[in-house]
């Protein structure tokens with residue numbers, strides 16, 4: 001996936017995202033990090049076509065993003081936001097079924113493969129045993145898993161996740177990140193996720209995009225990009241990096257504000 005000089009403005013003044021260019025490696029996990037308000041979610045929304053690119057363009061398999069119909073785009077790419085509104089009287093399964101929407105023809109019926117995709121998504125997210133529960137009965141973290149299940153039922157090769165671990169306790173954060181890693185390793189999915197925890201980014205991603213004030217200031221292999229001087233420049237935080245061993249990944253240790 002390639003992004004060429006993409007610009008976007010929320011207001012008529014200066015573009016907020018100004019001529020952003022970069023590539024996303026397919027079949028890899030790319031984490032987008034950066035301070036609050038730096039444009040991470042905006043970039044996800046532009047790729048999901050929830051916001052419209054105003055200048056420049058993005059391509060997938062060398063074909064321009066805009067030349068895919070919205071329905072075809074929804075077969076390529078699913079997005080899970082951090083916060084979602086929903087009519088609460090739905091059951092988990094009935095919400096996850098909406099992931100099959102791009103595959104339904106106007107008068108089409110619900111097919112065996114639709115049912116199978118929903119079941120698989122429920123099993124993968126550990127929601128199968130409670131599939132008939134109402135969303136009202138769920139905790140914030142459980143509800144977050146339902147949204148992930150919905151996007152998995154969509155069976156797209158690309159998954160965009162906006163702060164997927166935010167509402168989860170530490171155990172469930174690692175459980176979800178392990179699931180994301182499995183989706184990459186076993187199904188070859190491309191994952192693009194916004195994440196605040198730099199150590200989780202270090203542990204789980206292949207590539208890192210670093211945003212600051214709407215600009216992509218660094219991109220590339222996560223271990224090469226995430227240096228102490230970058231953390232100082234972008235986050236205004238002092239840090240040191242424990243290089244780890246053959247068995248362990250590096251660890252970033254923040255030591256205070258600059």
Ligand SMILES: Nc1ncnc2c1ncn2[C@@H]1O[C@H](COP(=O)(O)OP(=O)(O)OP(=O)(O)O)[C@@H](O)[C@H]1O
Nearest residue numbers: 010011016034035036037038039040041042043194
């Ligand atoms: N709908 C909107 N209308 C106007 N401005 C917006 C809108 N959504 C976001 N912004 C502004 O765009 C900027 C970037 O927001 P964005 O949500 O992309 O940042 P972020 O890096 O994801 O932040 P965070 O880490 O706080 O979630 C912010 O200054 C924000 O106030």
